[in-house]
Amino acid sequence: MTLIFIFGGLFVLVMLGVPILLAIASVSLAGVSLIDGLVPALMAQKSFAMLDSFSLLALPYFILAGSIMARGGLSEGLIGFSQKIVGHIRGSLGHTAVLSCTAMANVSGSSTAEAAAVGSVIIPAMRKAGYRPGLAASIVAASATIGPIIPPSMTMIIYGSMTGVSIGGLFLAGVLPGLMVAFTLMAVIYGMSYLPGYPELRAVLPRATLRQILRSTVEVWPALLAPFVIMGGILGGIFTATEAGVIACIYSLAVSVLWYRAIAWKDLFLILIDAAITTAMVAGVIGMAGALGWMLSFLSFNDLMLANLRGITESPMVMLLILLALMLLLTMLLDGLAVVVVLVPTIVYIGQHFALDPMQLGILMIMITQIAGLTPPVAILLFITTSIAKTSFMATVRESGPFVGALLFVLAMVVLVPSLATWLPGLAFAP
């Protein structure tokens, strides 16, 4: 009964437009004051303890590195570079969007940031080339989902620090599925260019000369090199994900201040503030979820869910599908982050009892939050790109079908072939 009140209250508050952080905090606050046996002062201690984790520090570091890189005008450079590589293939600007998002994903860990950064440059260009605004918005939104699947990734850091799964391992696990999403999207766009309904996809740009490609490579090399520095260090066991975050900060700072000269020292103050606010938006929610989780475990929510789900099935595969469907449904209705911080501990707890691989489960959860960003009613990525494309939300939703299909296809592949997620981390952390 209490549990119904907790989840019902959360759902109603979030739906009424109460910020997620405030909704989770209010429900926890009401809970600790009303439920017998909980000491209220421990609520502050539990949110502190949730954030008091060295692995979670990867979050502020990668956010800071991302905002330093973004300030350096990186997205324009990467889009120009991608255009020279894939611009001559049918579906030219569509491929450019996918490829630049894939390249951006190496320095950015958030799909919303990526949709805004890449979208604000490429969507106007697509519209000028005759793309319907809805189609342009859909392509960019779908491409932005690659951001958190390819490391670094904010969602992976959150998932890892909440469940104790290695964040470095999750980073590695995301590489192959992320590349697969990119290839599948490009294949879909290429295929669509042969359909009668998509004349705009047939336009191509002249093939770039080798010289032009080299010149733009010089322009964007720091972004292209970054993943090798970061992932190489984690793969080689040289440093942890948090230390990789520190190195990413120093690397991006050195590149933007010394090489590009795009950032003056006084800009640094604004960048630090910006990164601090983004960090607090995410970490604040995590901290409050710590208090809520403490209350849920007091009410033995995990065991209750496990017992109920056990009654339905004993098969790990069926259980995995149930968990995925549940996550997809909730993330479609609510914000992805809220669902992750509230439910992931429980889902991983259930997953352990069914011997599901935590890396595979993690990558699937992250992909689901991204797919939910493309599906109404709450489709955060479509909202962002629609507002850039200046069209109606429905016009974008109508065009998004094939791309959601592409992502669901990759999701199904990772369900059926767990090695896609587990092979790379297995290489690095082999016993």
Add this chain to the structure above:
Amino acid sequence: MRYIHNAALALLAFLFAVMVIVGTMQVVNRSLFNSSLSWSEELQKFTFIWAVFIAIPVAYTRHSHLRVDVILDMMPVRISAWMGTIIDVMWLVLGLAFVFLTWKLMSVARYQQSAGLGISMAWAYSGMLIGGAYLALCASVKLVARRHVSVEVAS
């Protein structure tokens, strides 16, 4: 009020800078000199938590907290204005609750020492108290401003 906001921003930038510098020192010490610092991890964690709780009110005054506003946008202006007031009151309560709860926690934890830095845990917790107080202050200012607006509309 402007001075308080600016002080908060300066403190925030300072905390973040400290975090990065200490993080760098830790990596350099471990990889080049092969010696780990005993206090660096804890200092990074504590500055991180301080920064989070001070940045929550800043994000609130800038309307940047994540929210689902699909339904709210469909409501008539009057109802969404009401909802806005209710949300501000909830922020105010949260801020006060954090001041109160952290105060109680600090009085218990005063004699408890942190593992790495050897300081009293009360120092680590106090970021939540300051953040809570700042949050309550920002919410009150907003509520007062709202009242003024509605009085003007009414007259």
